[in-house]
Amino acid sequence: MSDGTVDSPQLGSGSEYRVGRRRMLQAGLGFGAAALLGGGLAGCGKDDGPAGASAGEKGEIKLGFITAFTGLATIFGETQFHCFELAVNQINAAGGIAGRKVTFVKEDDATNPNTTIAKANKLALQDKVVAVVGLITSVEREAALTVLPKHKVPLLYTTYYEGAASGAKACDPYLICTGQVPNQQIEPLVPWLTKNVGKSYSVIGSDYIWPRGTTEVLEKLVAAEGGRVLSKDFYPFGTNDFGPVFKKLETLKPEICWTTLAGGDFTTFLKQWEQFKPQGVRLAGINFDDLYAQENPGLGVGAITSQAYFMSIDRKQNQDFLAAYKAAYGDGPIDAIAEAAYNAVYLLKGAIEAAGGATEPEKWLPQLGKAKFEAPSGSIAIDPATQHTISSNYIAEVQPAGKIKIIADQQNVTPRVTGCNLG
Numbered sequence: 001m002s003d004g005t006v007d008s009p010q011l012g013s014g015s016e017y018r019v020g021r022r023r024m025l026q027a028g029l030g031f032g033a034a035a036l037l038g039g040g041l042a043g044c045g046k047d048d049g050p051a052g053a054s055a056g057e058k059g060e061i062k063l064g065f066i067t068a069f070t071g072l073a074t075i076f077g078e079t080q081f082h083c084f085e086l087a088v089n090q091i092n093a094a095g096g097i098a099g100r101k102v103t104f105v106k107e108d109d110a111t112n113p114n115t116t117i118a119k120a121n122k123l124a125l126q127d128k129v130v131a132v133v134g135l136i137t138s139v140e141r142e143a144a145l146t147v148l149p150k151h152k153v154p155l156l157y158t159t160y161y162e163g164a165a166s167g168a169k170a171c172d173p174y175l176i177c178t179g180q181v182p183n184q185q186i187e188p189l190v191p192w193l194t195k196n197v198g199k200s201y202s203v204i205g206s207d208y209i210w211p212r213g214t215t216e217v218l219e220k221l222v223a224a225e226g227g228r229v230l231s232k233d234f235y236p237f238g239t240n241d242f243g244p245v246f247k248k249l250e251t252l253k254p255e256i257c258w259t260t261l262a263g264g265d266f267t268t269f270l271k272q273w274e275q276f277k278p279q280g281v282r283l284a285g286i287n288f289d290d291l292y293a294q295e296n297p298g299l300g301v302g303a304i305t306s307q308a309y310f311m312s313i314d315r316k317q318n319q320d321f322l323a324a325y326k327a328a329y330g331d332g333p334i335d336a337i338a339e340a341a342y343n344a345v346y347l348l349k350g351a352i353e354a355a356g357g358a359t360e361p362e363k364w365l366p367q368l369g370k371a372k373f374e375a376p377s378g379s380i381a382i383d384p385a386t387q388h389t390i391s392s393n394y395i396a397e398v399q400p401a402g403k404i405k406i407i408a409d410q411q412n413v414t415p416r417v418t419g420c421n422l423g
Contacts, residue, residue: 064123071111087345098357113143124151158340162213171420189306198255199227205260207234259285294333297402318376384423388415
């Protein structure tokens with residue numbers, strides 16, 4: 001159990017990439033009255049200034065944590081929370097942050113942007129947290145960023161995402177990202193695929209900002225390698241039949257099928273892939289990880305992926321991390337999103353301690369450049385110009401029996417967020 005206390009969209013510009021309320025409702029993410037009435041009023045009232053300023057000036061440091069404990073992205077939420085909680089408990093056992101105990105309030109956003117807004121308002125105005133950690137999809141991140149900066153509460157977002165592509169809000173003084181952006185994750189992968197697999201791609205993804213934004217980046221990288229994206233298909237959440245995709249693959253005969261399907265839809269697709277499995281087409285994408293592989297052993301074998309973290313990383317810090325996780329929560333897969341949540345707490349600790357223990361954001365945010373951590377995935381630090389993480393990247397192949405084999409790596413990759421200069 002935790003030592004902390006536990007409580008219970010505007011998207012990027014460009015209409016072709018906007019996920020509006022009606023489309024999200026049709027996609028099954030539930031813009032319902034319950035979400036609006038159950039917490040939407042939490043945002044009413046004036047902004048009382050930096051929420052963290054009164055968060056136990058001499059006492060505890062209170063954090064907020066939001067993730068998808070229910071909804072489309074539930075597969076990620078519990079592990080992400082466990083890794084966050086593990087970091088909090090380890091830090092408290094070692095004396096806390098600047099000698100102060102860390103507590104937290106956790107909330108379920110139900111993979112629903114309206115719920116995210118309500119919960120973010122609650123954490124900022126009612127719980128007065130120092131910072132918020134978590135979230136899974138880009139839709140929830142964009143929703144949270146309509147709220148938290150207004151209340152001067154920093155968000156530490158732990159999921160790899162599209163960066164500044166498709167008009168996403170990737171540069172904000174109150175946004176800190178411990179997940180990867182495309183130049184750290186896709187840019188190393190495409191040349192490897194060109195050399196080892198081929199140059200022609202068909203894309204299949206979910207219909208929201210992350211798949212569309214990363215495809216936008218992919219197309220440019222593939223073209224630079226002399227290749228071509230032959231087709232792009234984006235499906236609403238909750239799709240059960242991907243038959244049209246397989247017919248298109250048979251017709252176009254790409255060398256690579258690039259997937260950016262989210263949550264349970266990805267598992268549905270992989271099961272159908274095993275049934276139809278087009279000859280001569282190699283699966284690739286940036287969403288294959290240990291969580292998917294272990295939850296679905298035998299699916300997607302041979303697929304090529306690229307992430308900041310895999311459980312097979314040969315590093316003492318990773319072995320210690322895995323042992324601590326197992327002791328606390330038992331055997332179970334850990335993905336890059338969860339490891340980035342673990343890292344986020346340690347990077348936050350580094351910044352606050354560099355600020356002399358001050359929890360006011362105007363004091364510790366400028367110290368982010370001093371926050372460094374020997375993470376399970378490698379040596380990491382925050383790039384002050386973007387407030388994104390300088391991290392490692394690993395190219396890997398999905399193996400039988402739910403294993404992931406690392407086949408190439410790149411260390412200390414600096415994030416690139418176009419037009420961002422916060423330092």
